[in-house]
Amino acid sequence: MATKTAEDAGSETGAQHDETVTETETVTETAVAEEAQAPEQREADEDTGATEPRRASGVGQGAGAVVSAALGLVSLSGGWVGTVASARAQLVGQLKTSSQAGVAQQIKAVYGDAWHATALWAGLFAVAALVVGAAVLARPAFGAPGTPQAPWIKSVAWGGVALGVIGLLLAVLKYSDALLGLPSAG
Numbered sequence: 001m002a003t004k005t006a007e008d009a010g011s012e013t014g015a016q017h018d019e020t021v022t023e024t025e026t027v028t029e030t031a032v033a034e035e036a037q038a039p040e041q042r043e044a045d046e047d048t049g050a051t052e053p054r055r056a057s058g059v060g061q062g063a064g065a066v067v068s069a070a071l072g073l074v075s076l077s078g079g080w081v082g083t084v085a086s087a088r089a090q091l092v093g094q095l096k097t098s099s100q101a102g103v104a105q106q107i108k109a110v111y112g113d114a115w116h117a118t119a120l121w122a123g124l125f126a127v128a129a130l131v132v133g134a135a136v137l138a139r140p141a142f143g144a145p146g147t148p149q150a151p152w153i154k155s156v157a158w159g160g161v162a163l164g165v166i167g168l169l170l171a172v173l174k175y176s177d178a179l180l181g182l183p184s185a186g
Helices: 006-048 059-077 079-096 103-142 151-175
Strands: none
Touching (some): 059 079, 059 151, 079 103, 103 151
């Protein structure tokens, strides 16, 4: 039977300890080396295109198309801003017109200017609808060529452009008194 002396037991424990320390140091050194290489490897992957390219979602274009259509509808209906501008022009016309003014002058000052203010604001909304709609339709040519635009975005943008054209035409006709001009006083 062999018995171990304290010296023999200490040398075996020391050898096991040395092996554990060596393994720990090797694992730590390997992890540090991999961590140091990771940013360089990621940059190399990005340069070679190894990562998946980011795809555009089209949310901005869709929102622009909807805004264009909404602006076109506002140009046709007049909207709140046109109503307020019309009421303001009507009030200013009443304040500036004296009671001795002729009927034709009173009609023009009170109603004509209000009608023109409404037409002006409708025209501004129509131009905004045209610009936003055209920008949405032209965006694929300048942003990401070759990336198809969703069909519904094109449809809504074309709808906004069409409403803008109709609204602009009606605004010009209203402002020039070709459409529903002021009644004659005589």
